[in-house]
Amino acid sequence: MKLEFTPIYYDYIDYHGKNYVIMIGRTKENKRVCIIDYFPASFYAILDEKTGDKKIEELKKEIEKKRIELPSRTTKVEKISLEEKNFLGKQVKAFKIFITNHKDSHKIAELLDYKEIIARREYDIPLITKYIKEKEINPMEWYSAEGEILTGSSDFSGITSIDADFCIMAEKIEKIPDKEFNPKILAFDIEAEEFEIGKGEILMISLYSESFMDNSVNPSTLFQNYPDRKFCEKRDTANRIFYKKVLTWKKCTKKQDFVECFSSEAEMLEKFVEYVKKLSPDFLVGYFSDGFDLPYLRARAEYNRIKLSLGLDNSQPSFARGRISSGNIFGIVHIDLFRFIETIFSQYLQSETLGLDEVASELLGLGKKEFEFKPQNKLSQEDWKDFFDYNLHDSKITFLLAEKLWPDVLEISKIIQEPIFDITRNGMSQLVESYILHNLDEYNEIAEKRPIHEEIGKRRNLGKYEGAFVFQPTPGLYENLAFFDFTSMYSSVIVSYNLSLSTFLKKKEKNALEVNLGEEGLVYFSKLKGFFPDLLEKIIEKRKKYKSEYKKNPSPITKARSNAYKLIANAAYGYQGFFGARYYCREAAASTAALSRKNILEVIEKIQKAEYKVVYSDTDSIAFILENKTKERALELLEKINKNLPGIMALELEDFYKRGIWVAKKTTDTGAKKKYALITENNKMKIRGFETVRRDWCPLARALQSKVLELILKQGNEKEALELVKKTIKNLKERKVQREEIMIRTQLKKPLSEYKSITPHVIAAEKMKQVGMPVDIGMLIHYFIAETREKKSLVREKVKLPDEKGEYNLDYYLNHQIIPAVENIFDVFSINIKELAEGRKQTKLSGF
């Protein structure tokens, strides 16, 4: 049998003690296939360069005898080959040792205790990663596979019970040109009685999906085996049909045909499993479903003593431990969109929180439905109806989000070459590392090992190294500014100076690059191109290529591709400085920062020598005043500077600005760093660091500050802005300010009990807990500061929750929100807002 498919899901099983990789994929005819491929595990043993051929032969014979006996299996060395490889910049001879079972590779590696073997490597790479790396069968690309169809008569360890159209034992797999692939996405969402996992009943479960068929199919035939086929939505303008359903065992109404009612929670759960199986999606998508929906379903299934057999082999979801456990369903890729957005996609968002409502509003222009939660017994028939709508709507926006983010998920998976399950959950360092691992073969390089616990401890104890340079600004309002910045500065420094673990030299060598790390002394790097900088250079080139491709042909895919390369390039520097990295190199990271400082300081000097006044600089950007010079002259200077920059480093024009303001720190009168506001000739604002952009300030103060900055920057003076402040203070004093304007939001970053300092938001969180509201790490706590009967000195004693009765605390909002937000802006014009507010208050309160 021969078929063409794209691998979507990867896993492996043991059969007679050996490892078989299982890929679940789709053919272009939309058939689900399961490809099984024998894959022998292996690792490397690197030999001391002095080892002679005779000794090598002896060692080989010795190693061939190694074996491990376990009750369940015997793992032995199956085969050894001697290979010429590279390892951290050196040519080495290494044994590639094939063993029976990957799970024992660590143990077998430990048995190789010979003085001639100087290092053992790659026993710690997950089998799937190794499989993809060595056999080059990448997720979401296309392959043809030949092999025998596994039938019921086969004794292959229950494999034939996998719910797929075909299951084959691969004999040959070959790359074929990519084909179009439309993912089958099924979104789901649950509503439960209690917030705590498994504590309450699951009231309802919603499903939302595009009905998986081509346009020629009549919807009425699609779910013909279903009692509920009429619940398919009609075709939309794009000729698409959607499947929507709410499963519940609570009060059903006849008016909502998408609601299906069952007699018990258990029956509802069983039907949920059945429907997911019938819909047969490639991706089951939730929002925060690793942390809530899936574990909740499992807990309730357990409680009801039923099996949540969602897996294609009828297995239940498994939860890998980690900071957040990841819910894996065999054969179906479970995606928790929240995790993907949190680690990867949030950088492209403006949203201040990453809740479904805000993220969906931003990306889709469609937020959550409003619904007021109440205890079950307080819900009217009408409330239940709204509740079902609400639940379905959550699945709907989750589905639409998944579609929206699909190009990014797809491109990242293809570029990183790891399955979608992993890339939607792994952090930035893991993505960079996977990219490196999958590209090592280009350099014939053996992979470095993952640091063990002890090593991580050592690395962390080394402490921080000196980072970026930030220019000390002078407070003031400036006109006619130019902003230059380095393109991907740290990455370009790594490439240009060849900074990495494999190029780092333990001692000075001839022709080496010497980097001065200040107090930490001198370090040296080889000028022979290392694989890490070389790989990074290629990433940057690809980013450039795909960026211009995107500009020529803008589409979500070209954009996603360009962004994915940018993502890796930007994370490379942090990766080398990250204690958990295989290719951790503190010296390289510290040198990257040092050489970046050196370069930006040199550029600052050049700009100053060309008689411009530099007003600010942070890490990779420089702002300066054009004074009487033209923009063209500034651009000529830019060209000139670029000619003398090392390697691939490049400086570019960020923009020209009509005006810019820098303010003083609140404690001293020196200029504050990382805090400024700019405006272009087209009145486009760029505000950095100010309270306006900080979510832990109340909207009133933020909006006022933002408006004040705008007025000042547009007009070049403070007059109108001052009037606005006066008006706002008057309003505040007259108690005309709406409650939502004075609400403060602060994130709870750890469990309540771990706070050493009891801050206002901790008190607010405790209050929430008391009234039975859900409180969890990561939540934004909303509260306001109220007037109190007795005089209280601490802010936390005046904290009230949004729906508590009480007046806002005038003194607090005046002196701790409004005035601090605008005080240092008016200081630039020698106006003392505080005196103004107080002075008027004493003489004539009504003036405000």
Added chain:
DNA sequence: GTACACTACATACC
């Protein structure tokens, strides 16, 4: 009892 230094914490910039 309050002034001050210091710490804890959250959030931003790049």
Added chain:
DNA sequence: ACTGGTATGTAGTGTAC
């Protein structure tokens, strides 16, 4: 623990006078 360092600013905490 889940990329790095630099920076501001608020509120709480502890201590001296």
